[in-house]
Amino acid sequence: MDDSRVDFLFTLYFIGRKVKGHYKEENKDLMLSAAILHLLQKKEYTLSSLSKILYSKLSSLSEKITAMESEGLVKKVIKEGDEREQFISLTTAGKKKVEKTLEIMKMHCTEFTSGISDVELKQINPVLKKMIS
Secondary structure, three states: OOHHHHHHHHHHHHHHHHHHHHOEEOOEEHHHHHHHHHHHOOOOEEHHHHHHHHOOOHHHHHHHHHHHHHOOOEEEEEOOOOOOOEEEEEOHHHHHHHHHHHHHHHHHHHHHOOOOOHHHHHHHHHHHHHHHO
16 A cells, blocks of 8 residues: 555544644534534534534534533424424524634634645545545
8 A cells, every 4th residue: 555645644634633622622622513513504414414424423412412502502403294303403693603613714724724725725625525425
């Protein structure tokens, strides 16, 4: 196996550690909260589907969603006709938090990607998305 593939995976790991460390304070994973808000701004998800997308244990994610619900950022919705599944959606406060979070994320993304050109970002993004699909 070519060592460049191994180097690539470790580089992704180190990037993840850097980003996670940057957004972790007081034992709260703020990046996870931001990722949940980001996903929910596009559509509603069940807890199990969010768990798969975020590669998170269902129990851990359930705790995070409960905390976000207590903060008034998300709500659980039961669809008519299917009471077995609860969907998670943004509240009005959650939508406002998304806007604030997006501003902060843009600032930090600029910092994290300062040595990468727009052309390079456009080239690598599809490759990275392929790895998680």
